[in-house]
Amino acid sequence: MISNKMQKLVKNNSVIRQMFEEGKKLEKIYGKENVYDFSLGNPSIEAPKKVNQSIIEIIEKENSLQIHGYMNNAGFEDVRETIANSINQKFNTSFTKENIIMVCGAASGINIILKSILNPNDEVITFAPYFMEYNNYIENYDGKVVAVSPNTKDFQPNLQELEKKITKNTKALLINTPNNPTGVIYSKETIEKISKILEAKQHEYGHEIFLISDEPYRELAYDENEVPYVTKYYSNTFVVYSYSKSLSLPGERIGYVVVPSKMEDSSNIINALTIANRIIGCVNAPSLMQKVIMNCIDEKVDLTSYDTNRNLLYNTLTEYGFECIKPQGAFYLFVKSPIKDDIDFCSKAKEFNILLVPGSSFACPGYVRISYCVSTETIKNSLQAFKKLANSLQLKGK
Amino acid sequence: MISNKMQKLVKNNSVIRQMFEEGKKLEKIYGKENVYDFSLGNPSIEAPKKVNQSIIEIIEKENSLQIHGYMNNAGFEDVRETIANSINQKFNTSFTKENIIMVCGAASGINIILKSILNPNDEVITFAPYFMEYNNYIENYDGKVVAVSPNTKDFQPNLQELEKKITKNTKALLINTPNNPTGVIYSKETIEKISKILEAKQHEYGHEIFLISDEPYRELAYDENEVPYVTKYYSNTFVVYSYSKSLSLPGERIGYVVVPSKMEDSSNIINALTIANRIIGCVNAPSLMQKVIMNCIDEKVDLTSYDTNRNLLYNTLTEYGFECIKPQGAFYLFVKSPIKDDIDFCSKAKEFNILLVPGSSFACPGYVRISYCVSTETIKNSLQAFKKLANSLQLKGK
Numbered sequence: 001m002i003s004n005k006m007q008k009l010v011k012n013n014s015v016i017r018q019m020f021e022e023g024k025k026l027e028k029i030y031g032k033e034n035v036y037d038f039s040l041g042n043p044s045i046e047a048p049k050k051v052n053q054s055i056i057e058i059i060e061k062e063n064s065l066q067i068h069g070y071m072n073n074a075g076f077e078d079v080r081e082t083i084a085n086s087i088n089q090k091f092n093t094s095f096t097k098e099n100i101i102m103v104c105g106a107a108s109g110i111n112i113i114l115k116s117i118l119n120p121n122d123e124v125i126t127f128a129p130y131f132m133e134y135n136n137y138i139e140n141y142d143g144k145v146v147a148v149s150p151n152t153k154d155f156q157p158n159l160q161e162l163e164k165k166i167t168k169n170t171k172a173l174l175i176n177t178p179n180n181p182t183g184v185i186y187s188k189e190t191i192e193k194i195s196k197i198l199e200a201k202q203h204e205y206g207h208e209i210f211l212i213s214d215e216p217y218r219e220l221a222y223d224e225n226e227v228p229y230v231t232k233y234y235s236n237t238f239v240v241y242s243y244s245k246s247l248s249l250p251g252e253r254i255g256y257v258v259v260p261s262k263m264e265d266s267s268n269i270i271n272a273l274t275i276a277n278r279i280i281g282c283v284n285a286p287s288l289m290q291k292v293i294m295n296c297i298d299e300k301v302d303l304t305s306y307d308t309n310r311n312l313l314y315n316t317l318t319e320y321g322f323e324c325i326k327p328q329g330a331f332y333l334f335v336k337s338p339i340k341d342d343i344d345f346c347s348k349a350k351e352f353n354i355l356l357v358p359g360s361s362f363a364c365p366g367y368v369r370i371s372y373c374v375s376t377e378t379i380k381n382s383l384q385a386f387k388k389l390a391n392s393l394q395l396k397g398k
Numbered sequence: 399m400i401s402n403k404m405q406k407l408v409k410n411n412s413v414i415r416q417m418f419e420e421g422k423k424l425e426k427i428y429g430k431e432n433v434y435d436f437s438l439g440n441p442s443i444e445a446p447k448k449v450n451q452s453i454i455e456i457i458e459k460e461n462s463l464q465i466h467g468y469m470n471n472a473g474f475e476d477v478r479e480t481i482a483n484s485i486n487q488k489f490n491t492s493f494t495k496e497n498i499i500m501v502c503g504a505a506s507g508i509n510i511i512l513k514s515i516l517n518p519n520d521e522v523i524t525f526a527p528y529f530m531e532y533n534n535y536i537e538n539y540d541g542k543v544v545a546v547s548p549n550t551k552d553f554q555p556n557l558q559e560l561e562k563k564i565t566k567n568t569k570a571l572l573i574n575t576p577n578n579p580t581g582v583i584y585s586k587e588t589i590e591k592i593s594k595i596l597e598a599k600q601h602e603y604g605h606e607i608f609l610i611s612d613e614p615y616r617e618l619a620y621d622e623n624e625v626p627y628v629t630k631y632y633s634n635t636f637v638v639y640s641y642s643k644s645l646s647l648p649g650e651r652i653g654y655v656v657v658p659s660k661m662e663d664s665s666n667i668i669n670a671l672t673i674a675n676r677i678i679g680c681v682n683a684p685s686l687m688q689k690v691i692m693n694c695i696d697e698k699v700d701l702t703s704y705d706t707n708r709n710l711l712y713n714t715l716t717e718y719g720f721e722c723i724k725p726q727g728a729f730y731l732f733v734k735s736p737i738k739d740d741i742d743f744c745s746k747a748k749e750f751n752i753l754l755v756p757g758s759s760f761a762c763p764g765y766v767r768i769s770y771c772v773s774t775e776t777i778k779n780s781l782q783a784f785k786k787l788a789n790s791l792q793l794k795g796k
Contacts, residue, residue, distance in 0.1 A: 287649025
């Protein structure tokens with residue numbers, strides 16, 4: 001009695017569940033501290049102190065009916081205004097509260113955008129490797145996923161292939177920078193080139209092609225790498241932002257979507273997004289957390305430990321003979337599988353109590369993802385296991 | 399560039415917006431205290447003190463990473479267990495945490511159920527008058543809404559018509575008790591009869607027909623009226639619960655769905671709901687609020703002021719010559735329009751600064767909805783305006 005669309009997902013889910021259960025089994029046998037679980041993207045750095053202070057302050061000082069009550073489906077006006085001003089200050093843009101829609105996290109933001117723009121069989125292009133949950137979001141609205149194959153040289157997107165894959169049915173390009181799973185930040189040059197391609201194709205086909213920039217990792221950029229603000233390069237851009245990683249609040253489901261006024265038909269699109277937010281059942285982003293965000297607008301998590309993990313893991317693994325590019329952002333390392341099949345490699349790693357996610361799960365076989373959003377202690381402890389894994393595969397270390 | 403499905407909604411929305419703007423205009427001219435806005439269902443009673451105390455307690459005592467972090471998409475296990483136990487204690491059921499899925503409010507709960515069960519053109523039956531947002535939820539998954547016409551005698555559902563309207567394409571019956579907009583509680587007898595009809599029709603068509611019981615007003619029952627627990631009468635029942643009204647937390651988006659183990663294929667359906675929760679973008683119900691619910695499991699708002707409003711408004715309006723049945727629950731009064739067209743009547747009421755919602759918006763023309771979730775002060779002040787309205791229509795008072 002399950003809908004046809006969901007049946008496939010229920011089946012696949014039991015496979016993931018099995019992996020999860022196996023991990024739990026390992027923990028039971030060897031002890032939690034001897035299993036190195038790099039499979040999850042759950043932040044390991046606590047929210048800034050000001051977040052919890054703000055919660056208490058708001059609860060103590062503000063009107064209870066208001067902080068827990070309904071508001072416009074787009075969110076509290078003062079919250080949206082504060083966010084618009086903050087973006088303007090950082091990126092020299094000129095947004096107002098009208099351009100901001102508060103949402104239940106980035107996943108919800110992408111859903112309401114796709115619900116607002118997709119007709120059945122419209123195509124949404126994305127660059128492999130990518131977070132394959134996108135497939136589900138796109139298929140929710142009967143859209144078709146078109147993946148551009150990975151550029152494994154530096155994991156900047158393959159723009160020649162992008163150009164070829166845009167058709168008259170292309171409704172949007174969905175990008176994610178800093179990227180999950182590669183940690184790559186799309187450069188200013190990349191964004192400029194993407195914009196030019198989309199502009200030309202819009203002209204060629206005589207209709208808009210939207211750029212959806214999924215940016216939950218925006219604040220997680222290391223070595224002062226710049227993450228270009230995409231609306232400045234291309235008018236028909238939606239920016240999807242989340243506080244899941246920037247403030248370590250993934251469970252709270254809080255983020256926003258930016259719709260620039262210069263987007264074609266922007267005011268109707270803003271209405272559509274606001275209605276979609278209501279009718280897919282979110283209704284509005286959680287009210288107290290909206291207020292908290294307003295109070296913490298200049299806060300972000302202390303990246304020190306992620307950065308330490310990144311350097312330690314990158315330096316050591318490459319020393320052991322593993323191949324990967326150094327991530328510029330997010331909290332993932334995307335490592336080339338030393339054996340052909342990445343799923344076999346994950347099984348091999350599991351023999352050493354190392355839990356990884358195969359690149360196949362990101363439409364990029366031959367690689368594996370390591371989430372280093374764990375304690376530095378765990379990273380340190382895992383190194384001997386990685387060493388053994390390298391030895392067992394006879395990798396040539398430095 | 400807006401999707402076809404959303405275009406109609408964007409157009410209609412501007413009408414509602416216009417009504418809202420007009421209300422704001424009236425407030426500017428006459429002062430907020432002289433405009434009687436009975437159009438919204440936003441709770442006017444504050445959350446119990448323990449809710450805000452719990453928020454502070456949890457923030458101060460518990461691990462920040464955990465209270466703001468990801469958990470199973472179905473919600474924290476301890477929260478679900480506490481809820482299951484509480485239901486068991488109240489209704490003599492035998493649920494476990496496995497039967498409970500935490501969701502972003504009832505709207506989200508209904509969406510994930512419909513996504514999990516509906517194929518295109520499947521029919522969902524509901525009893526008029528009903529919350530017409532249901533249409534959007536059902537159409538999100540390409541289902542068809544089948545409305546059973548209202549029984550205006552006592553607003554218990556019209557079961558003869560239900561029986562006739564069930565076809566081989568019927569996938570679910572969606573009920574709402576205590577009811578928005580009538581305030582009626584479906585009696586034990588009604589639920590029993592519904593169950594019998596559905597059982598027989600399941601047998602006749604050889605497939606399950608689900609009963610979805612939308613219960614955000616469950617705790618808002620007056621005069622010790624009993625609200626039957628529907629899973630006890632019919633196995634294939636989903637219960638959708640929300641804390642929006644019971645704890646006055648509508649902005650926080652927190653509720654749950656109950657899937658009884660005796661439901662056909664229940665474990666796959668529970669998986670489907672959990673996945674649907676993830677992929678429609680909610681991912682999980684807001685984490686801190688889940689923990690708050692656990693601490694406040696025995697709390698509910700003090701209904702005194704709603705009850706005062708109910709009695710005052712019912713007694714006075716019927717005295718003035720308006721016709722309506724006395725609501726048993728929720729915070730709405732559903733009044734017969736003294737003139738044929740309920741929309742005309744709303745316009746007439748607006749001349750006296752009274753804002754109502756036409757019954758047409760609930761698939762029940764000829765009636766209007768008064769939301770009495772306002773201060774008793776507002777009710778009292780509005781009575782002279784209702785008196786003038788009655789006089790202008792030459793109603794015969796008692």
